[in-house]
Amino acid sequence: MNEELAKNYRAILRGVGEDPEREGLMDTPKRAAKAMQYLCHGYQQSLEQIVNGALFESDNDEMVIVRDIELYSLCEHHLLPFIGKAHVAYIPTGKVLGLSKVARIVDMFARRLQIQENLTRQIADGIAQVTDATGVAVVIEAKHMCMMMRGVEKQNSVMSTSVMLGAFRESYNTRQEFLQLIRG
Known part of the structure; x- marks a missing residue:
């Protein structure tokens, strides 16, 4: 445990009028x-x-989708949580990624101070880098405590972001197939 960080939390408690x-x-x-x-342990990963090394030879060149990957992150503007799910797809080119690794990549980027728009891009770029896929798609749907607990206090708002790379950006049909499949 970081003593300096604990000291700062002690000061925050005093700052809000509490007795630590x-x-x-x-x-x-x-x-x-x-x-x-x-x-914030994603910074150490x-x-x-x-x-x-969990990339495996495969002749599969069809879309691989991992849906409903829960994610928890902290918004970099207020340090309040945003909570949601990510849907990740890629089209392999000779290698597939171990299933749990997709969720671990989502977690690694989510466990950093973030805005959802950048998180979506980082996941897509990371999957593309690792798999060398012909296309990568990421959609994130999340509820933001900074909107629910403070500010406008809108309880039922959900933010959706997407990043489409390669075949998902270039082909309307590929993109539509992905979007239909994640609606489940």
Whole structure:
């Protein structure tokens, strides 16, 4: 646990008018520091570590889709969570990625301070880099606590973002197939 981070959380508690020495808050700075380190552990990871050689020879050149990958991230503007799901597809060119690696790539980028638009792009670019696919598509749907708990306080709003690369950008039919399949 990072002592400097805990010290800063202690200062935040004082800053909002709390007493960090009261019984319920005595260990909160340490717990909050540990939680923040966990929530941002994507900074300590790389694509190479995540994939770890899990690319497998395959003659498949049809779309591979992993739907409903839950994700948890923190918005870089307010440090509040956004929670949702990612749908990821790629069209392989001789190699397929181990199934769990797709979800781990989503997690690696989500566990960084983010905006959803950039997160979507980072996942797509990462999958493209690792697989050398002819196309990659990523759609993320998420609820943002910064919109729900503060500001406009809209409880039912969902933000959707998409990035289409290669065949998904170039071919209307490929893109439509993907979008139909993720609607389930």
